[in-house]
Amino acid sequence: MRVVAILVAVAAAAVFLVVSPSATAAGAWPSVRQGAGGPDVVTVQYLLRHHGHGIPADGDFGPVTASAVTAFQSARGLVADGVVGPQTWPYLIVPVRQGSTGEAVRAAQTQLNKHGAGLAVDGRFGSVTDGAVRAYQSAHGLAVDGLVGPQTWQSLLGGGSGPAPGGHALPLARGALPRAAYGAPHWNGNPAVDLMVSYVPAYAITSGTVDHYDSASCGIGIRLLQxxxxxxxxxxxxxxxxxxGASVSAGTRLATTGDTGNSGDPHLHVEIRTADGVARCPQRYLLAIYDGGTPPALTSLPTSGCTVG
Ligand SMILES: [Zn+2]
Structure with missing residues (x-):
């Protein structure tokens, strides 16, 4: 998922959390709502067109655009509030790269022009658009791969405020558990990890949006949305x-661990779920953070047999 561009040496002495800083100029997702205008609105409209909503891309967020947003949200089980904010953008954006065509390319070209690229908004992702994407990525500390994916979309839309994407931290203070605890399989073989601690601070593994999540099995929970x-x-x-709804960066204190839900003994249960809802083994990911390396892509993590050899 995220690429940590630069891993600087962390002065190890009194550091409890290992955070891998990144040079990425970040951006929070903007909230675009009825009454707004400008390139972000045009971008919303092009992306809605890509998703099959036949509205004009006129830069005017009026009732027609608002009802298309509401329909888009309803169809995906989102809160249908008509506001394109942090919950909706991840569903709305479309990855585009050289060879892509259509409305999503127009959306990306509109964003690049917002940042001074001067492209023709023609829906054809050729070498000129590719060059503009790479120049933008290079200037903003992103991986220079020519792909307008989630990270580049968020940077283009965000305009430089909010927590930086990239960077990772252990979910517990470094001294709380030995390395082996992060590599142990879950007691019942599920793709998860149980970190056996009592009542201690828990931290954001990476940046994200906080979703309060409670259930009979999870107890008091938090989902850190990507x-x-x-x-x-x-x-x-x-x-x-x-x-x-808070936007947090890696290492932000999220909670105090405990014993709520179907727990048994106080501990922190950590899961990683990809966008398709599938749970993935967190062990290799957490060990990479423990070791100060770059964690693997979430989609590369296994879904069963969470043993780390
Ligand atoms: Zn568990």
Missing amino acids: PDGSRFVYCHLSARSVAE
């Missing part, structure tokens, strides 16, 4: 430290 729809799930908490 721009591509994947999420990190924390269960059995005793208390949360962050508000619903």
Whole structure:
């Protein structure tokens, strides 16, 4: 998922959390709503057109655009509030790269022009658009791959405020558990990890949007939502430290661990779920963070047999 561009040496002495800083100029997803205008509105409209909503891309967020947004949200089980914000953007954006054509390319070209690219908004992703994407990525500390994927979309739309994407931290203070605890399989073989601690701070593994999540089995939980729809799930908490909808960076304290839900003994249960809802083994991901490396792509993680050899 995220590419950590630069891993700087962390002064190890009194550091409890290992955060891998990245040079990425970030961006929070903007909230675009009825009454708005400008390139972000045009971008919303092109992306809605890509998803089959036949509205004009006129830069005017009026009732027609609002009802298309509401329909788009309803069809995906989102809160149908007509606002294109952090919950809706990850579903609306479309990855485009050289060879792509159509409305989603127009959306990307509109964003690049917002940042001074001066492209023809023609829906054809050729070498000129590719060059503009790479120049933008290079100037903003992103992986220079020519792909307008979730990270580049968020940067283009965000305009430089909000927590930086990239960077990782262990979910617990470094001294809380030995390395082996992060590589142990879940007790019942499920794709998850149980970190056996009592009542201690829990931290954001990476940046994301906080979703308060409670269920009979999870107890008091938090889902840390990623721009591509994947999420990190924390269960059995005793208390949360962050508000619903908060944008956090890696290492932000999210909660105090505990013993709520179907727990048995106090511990932190951590899951990783990709955008398709499938749970993935977190072990290799967490060990990479423990070791100060770059974690693997979430989609590369196995879905069963979570043993780390
Ligand atoms: Zn568990």
